[in-house]
Amino acid sequence: xxxxxxxxxxxxxxxxxxxxxxxxxxxxxxxxxxxxxxxxxxxxxxxxxxxxxxxxxxxxxxxxxxxxxxxxxxxxxxxxxxxxxxxxxxxxxxxxxxxxxxxxxxxxxxxxxxxxxxxxxxxxxxxxxxxxxxxxxxxxxxxxxxxxxxxxxxxxxxxxxxxxxxxxxxxxxxxxxxxxxxxxxxxxxxxxxxxxxxxxxxxxxxxxxx
Amino acid sequence: xxxxxxxxxxxxxxxxxxxxxxxxxxxxxxxxxxxxxxxxxxxxxxxxxxxxxxxxxxxxxxxxxxxxxxxxxxxxxxxxxxxxxxxxxxxxxxxxxxxxxxxxxxxxxxxxxxxxxxxxxxxxxxxxxxxxxxxxxxxxxxxxxxxxxxxxxxxxxxxxxxxxxxxxxxxxxxxxxxxxxxxxxxxxxxxxxxxxxxxxxxxxxxxxxxxxxxxxxxxxxxxxxxxxxxxxxxxxxxxxxxxxxxxxxxxxxxxxxxxxxxxxxxxxxxxxxxxxxxxxxxxxxxxxxxxxxxxxxxxxxxxxxxxxxxxxxxxxxxxxxxxxxxxxxxxxxxxxxxxxxxxxxxxxxxxxxxxxxxxxxxxxxxxxxxxxxxxxxxxxxxxxxxxxxxxxxxxxxxxxxxxxxxxxxxxxxxxxxxxxxxxxxxxxxxxxxxxxxxxxxxxxxxxxxxxxxxxxxxxxxxxxxxxxxxxxxxxxxxxxxxxxxxxxxxxxxxxxxxxxxxxxxxxxxxxxxxxxxxxxxxxxxxxxxxxxxxxxxxxxxxxxxxxxxxxxxxxxxxxxxxxxxxxxxxxxxxxxxxxxxxxxxxxxxxxxxxxxxxxxxxxxxxxxxxxxxxxxxxxxxxxxxxxxxxxxxxxxxxxxxxxxxxxxxxxxxxxxxxxxxxxxxxxxxxxxxxxxxxxxx
Numbered sequence: 001x002x003x004x005x006x007x008x009x010x011x012x013x014x015x016x017x018x019x020x021x022x023x024x025x026x027x028x029x030x031x032x033x034x035x036x037x038x039x040x041x042x043x044x045x046x047x048x049x050x051x052x053x054x055x056x057x058x059x060x061x062x063x064x065x066x067x068x069x070x071x072x073x074x075x076x077x078x079x080x081x082x083x084x085x086x087x088x089x090x091x092x093x094x095x096x097x098x099x100x101x102x103x104x105x106x107x108x109x110x111x112x113x114x115x116x117x118x119x120x121x122x123x124x125x126x127x128x129x130x131x132x133x134x135x136x137x138x139x140x141x142x143x144x145x146x147x148x149x150x151x152x153x154x155x156x157x158x159x160x161x162x163x164x165x166x167x168x169x170x171x172x173x174x175x176x177x178x179x180x181x182x183x184x185x186x187x188x189x190x191x192x193x194x195x196x197x198x199x200x201x202x203x204x205x206x207x208x209x210x
Numbered sequence: 211x212x213x214x215x216x217x218x219x220x221x222x223x224x225x226x227x228x229x230x231x232x233x234x235x236x237x238x239x240x241x242x243x244x245x246x247x248x249x250x251x252x253x254x255x256x257x258x259x260x261x262x263x264x265x266x267x268x269x270x271x272x273x274x275x276x277x278x279x280x281x282x283x284x285x286x287x288x289x290x291x292x293x294x295x296x297x298x299x300x301x302x303x304x305x306x307x308x309x310x311x312x313x314x315x316x317x318x319x320x321x322x323x324x325x326x327x328x329x330x331x332x333x334x335x336x337x338x339x340x341x342x343x344x345x346x347x348x349x350x351x352x353x354x355x356x357x358x359x360x361x362x363x364x365x366x367x368x369x370x371x372x373x374x375x376x377x378x379x380x381x382x383x384x385x386x387x388x389x390x391x392x393x394x395x396x397x398x399x400x401x402x403x404x405x406x407x408x409x410x411x412x413x414x415x416x417x418x419x420x421x422x423x424x425x426x427x428x429x430x431x432x433x434x435x436x437x438x439x440x441x442x443x444x445x446x447x448x449x450x451x452x453x454x455x456x457x458x459x460x461x462x463x464x465x466x467x468x469x470x471x472x473x474x475x476x477x478x479x480x481x482x483x484x485x486x487x488x489x490x491x492x493x494x495x496x497x498x499x500x501x502x503x504x505x506x507x508x509x510x511x512x513x514x515x516x517x518x519x520x521x522x523x524x525x526x527x528x529x530x531x532x533x534x535x536x537x538x539x540x541x542x543x544x545x546x547x548x549x550x551x552x553x554x555x556x557x558x559x560x561x562x563x564x565x566x567x568x569x570x571x572x573x574x575x576x577x578x579x580x581x582x583x584x585x586x587x588x589x590x591x592x593x594x595x596x597x598x599x600x601x602x603x604x605x606x607x608x609x610x611x612x613x614x615x616x617x618x619x620x621x622x623x624x625x626x627x628x629x630x631x632x633x634x635x636x637x638x639x640x641x642x643x644x645x646x647x648x649x650x651x652x653x654x655x656x657x658x659x660x661x662x663x664x665x666x667x668x669x670x671x672x673x674x675x676x677x678x679x680x681x682x683x684x685x686x687x688x689x690x691x692x693x694x695x696x697x698x699x700x701x702x703x704x705x706x707x708x709x710x711x712x713x714x715x716x717x718x719x720x721x722x723x724x725x726x727x728x729x730x731x732x733x734x735x736x737x738x739x740x741x742x743x744x745x746x747x748x749x750x751x752x753x754x755x756x757x758x759x760x761x762x763x764x765x766x767x768x769x770x771x772x773x774x775x776x777x778x779x780x781x782x783x784x785x786x787x788x789x790x791x792x793x794x795x796x797x798x799x800x801x802x803x804x805x806x807x808x809x810x811x812x813x814x815x816x817x818x819x820x821x822x823x824x825x826x827x828x829x830x831x832x833x834x835x836x837x838x839x840x841x842x843x844x845x846x847x848x849x850x851x852x853x854x855x856x857x858x859x860x861x862x863x864x865x866x867x868x869x870x871x872x873x874x875x876x877x878x879x880x881x882x883x884x885x886x887x888x889x890x891x
Contacts, residue, residue, distance in 0.1 A: 024381055064391075064392065074321045077369075077375035077376070077390060078392075079375055079376055079377065079378035079389075080375065080378065081389065082378060082380055082391040083378040083380055085384075086380035087380070087381065087382045088393075
């Protein structure tokens with residue numbers, strides 16, 4: 001697997017401690033589990049740690065020290081946390097760019113034009129392969145399997161947001177804006193429709209009132 | 211126990227409810243192929259090789275994970291079953307390399323064997339195979355991870371049996387890998403067992419890599435001597451070389467595990483060996499012939515005050531021959547407690563692991579006194595751990611605990627005086643022991659090496675009596691030895707009053723060391739004439755004035771009594787190197803040389819003499835017993851000093867002449883026995 005940028009040693013933190021925001025979240029999450037079953041909270045804790053990393057460093061990923069901190073908090077062997085963290089593609093075990101572009105190329109998205117989305121991403125970011133980060137550290141491109149939003153295909157996930165009903169032009173505009181310092185727009189469809197309702201308004205059940 | 215009736219291949223069988231279909235099939239002698247299933251590990255059910263047909267089930271079932279139910283009709287050899295297993299095998303082989311000719315598992319590989327029955331003669335897979343980077347697991351276990359079929363036996367072994375949850379399966383699907391995630395050696399004294407449980411060639415022995423094929427080896431049953439557990443082993447030898455040591459199974463002792471030192475120290479059998487006699491002339495050791503060596507010794511015999519010390523690895527036969535030889539030379543100054551351990555020999559119960567290793571399975575409270583079983587007997591430690599996993603066995607320790615025991619333990623104090631606290635009613639752990647039906651108290655060598663050892667032993671016995679550990683059907687008082695020869699030597703009365711210190715202080719001027727390398731050599735008088743009879747040029751040989759080359763445990767038939775008092779016989783697998791000879795023969799030959807002939811000419815007559823001296827030797831194996839005479843060993847508990855109890859073993863990998871000569875053990879010691887930095891997180 002080729003990598004666009006080599007991970008710089010200074011990017012790998014040598015220590016990790018939950019900040020106040022994370023600590024508050026951990027207390028809330030762990031309270032959901034029965035006494036003695038806190039180890040089951042490994043998934044939310046991984047998410048909390050990854051979010052904290054993005055908040056603090058701009059790169060939402062899980063260094064080993066963070067996994068160890070979670071293992072320590074839950075009282076499980078570190079390897080048990082490594083197993084979970086590496087199992088799910090939603091957790092990044094290597095640094096990613098500020099914007100993690102996860103592009104769905106599974107059949108429905110592909111049929112609806114994910115190739116154009118991929119091409120637009122490549123054009124803007126200059127990234128050629130997968131799992132690579134652009135030289136400016138802004139973008140990482142990852143190919144993902146079905147994101148479960150086929151009804152609004154094609155879909156591009158940027159960090160925690162889904163951008164739907166994309167085409168090449170709208171993808172490019174979205175990324176150019178981010179590249180020039182813009183912030184993430186609200187998530188959801190990029191065309192004129194409500195959620196997954198038909199474009200331009202309702203087409204059936206027009207006689208139903210109330 | 212509730213029973214369940216089912217039909218397997220037309221044969222009706224009754225098995226205990228809660229069994230699996232696979233167990234039921236085995237009960238009627240059907241062999242079910244399997245990779246992930248291992249009877250001593252938890253059930254994973256991920257290899258799918260054990261598929262059988264179950265009537266009215268829509269598809270084949272994984273028999274290892276399927277509980278039996280009344281009225282089941284199972285077929286293990288139908289066309290459907292064969293077809294299903296062939297399919298599974300084809301999938302397993304998709305990513306498995308065809309490198310059997312260069313694989314160390316070849317010839318004893320489950321995958322190889324089972325593909326004979328269920329494999330295809332050619333592959334239909336034309337795509338690229340996956341390749342997995344090899345992992346570093348330390349100096350003992352070699353990995354070729356591309357061969358891994360992901361049965362996860364190793365993950366379960368490390369987590370469940372060894373108690374070191376350091377292995378795991380990361381990523382998933384095509385990318386799944388067995389790894390430690392961080393590059394680090396497994397911190398277990400049982401890691402060699404991973405090699406045995408791996409059904410393919412993914413985990414193999416690093417020191418044994420590319421050394422031999424299994425069919426070239428002669429396999430001889432023996433007994434391990436590198437700790438006092440007496441693990442039954444199989445020695446695999448080719449010509450004059452011992453190439454491997456593998457465990458044999460004994461459910462009442464080692465189950466099927468073997469400790470790393472016992473498995474891997476064997477390269478020490480080829481190094482620093484004494485393969486000819488040596489005689490010290492003008493302060494320098496020079497090679498000599500047997501008759502020169504014997505006459506050098508014989509010259510010193512008349513008028514000498516002779517003493518003898520037996521080492522930790524000796525067989526009972528040679529110890530008895532040495533005792534008889536000294537008797538013929540009119541001396542009774544013999545000693546096997548090299549470091550001056552306090553032991554009361556008036557009754558066997560005072561120096562045995564009376565509950566038996568299998569007794570741990572019944573124990574419901576355990577107190578360790580000056581004992582670190584993880585280093586002193588790793589296999590026994592795994593048994594304690596299993597009991598903790600099954601029942602939450604409460605464990606208390608008195609003394610310094612140098613490393614994690616692999617199960618939680620209450621530290622009752624580092625000082626030996628903490629033992630006195632348990633006698634009172636105020637102690638919480640004392641209450642735990644009292645409430646237990648089958649409490650166990652284990653006294654380690656760390657406690658007995660001190661000058662208040664007798665007091666600790668007596669106090670431990672008194673505590674055992676007080677908490678109800680001494681009953682007609684249960685004896686919960688245990689001594690854990692570290693020397694394989696010790697109990698046998700004690701059974702033969704190879705001791706003198708006052709122990710080793712008084713023997714040396716008393717001014718023996720002629721000392722016969724039979725493989726004794728652990729005693730305090732500074733305590734031997736400068737003018738004392740020392741005969742060292744043994745197999746390694748270790749500490750004892752360095753002090754010897756005459757060196758007689760003996761045989762190591764792999765080179766002689768011998769009887770050993772383990773810490774439980776279990777009598778076991780091993781056979782010699784190879785011949786001793788050079789001019790070295792079996793030890794009892796050397797003693798017999800010398801006795802004739804000095805005209806005090808020992809009355810046995812072969813091992814059978816020596817063994818008859820053994821049985822005559824102590825009838826326990828005539829009964830192989832172990833019968834467990836309770837205790838009715840509760841009078842304790844001599845010693846006054848009030849004499850215990852308030853000082854820290856330190857463990858008897860400082861470096862697990864280097865405890866005796868063989869392991870000190872082993873390059874593999876030196877490497878392990880370098881990696882594992884470094885002073886641990888304070889815990890990082």
